[in-house]
Amino acid sequence: QKEVEQNSGPLSVPEGAIASLNCTYSDRGSQSFFWYRQYSGKSPELIMFIYSNGDKEDGRFTAQLNKASQYVSLLIRDSQPSDSATYLCAVILRQGAQKLVFGQGTRLTINP
């Protein structure tokens, strides 16, 4: 089992709809969870982080964390073509560790 798993996609969503990106992780002791966006040919850009169970909202983005199910998701409301990118889920597998482990990324396409 991979440490951090994502569906590689591609995921196609019509403009204006909600895009839902999912990620599971293997280590129940994981404490910190991150979503990065990476445009083609560019570097990863941090868009959300979440440490506690529940939802965290920032503009059109909502991160959801369920530690019991070892599941973290990212919702993008009112999707725009500019949201088309690869979204990388990243996890610190246990508290105090310095290592950030990435999933393989989900490629999202927003169709006008």
Add this chain to the structure above:
Amino acid sequence: DTAVSQTPKYLVTQMGNDKSIKCEQNLGHDTMYWYKQDSKKFLKIMFSYNNKELIINETVPNRFSPKSPDKAHLNLHINSLELGDSAVYFCASRTGTGIGHEQYFGPGTRLTVT
């Protein structure tokens, strides 16, 4: 005012050569990283330094050697380059330790070994 910078942006070289990639951050961060992103876009950590001290050394061939002259710089030297070393190499940095772990990435160096 670039936060994390890398040079060069592109590097094309032949098998067997030795090359270096440089990274600098002006964020005042304590910890810096090197990542490798392969052709399938999988991003994997290679090394990490905290205040010039090596703290993470993943299973990476000995041909790869990081060097941190000060906490704002982390360079990557690669000896005897192989075809499989072709990838994009990203430098990243973060501040301090603890539960927060927001890392900021440089623009990447695309290495092509022919």
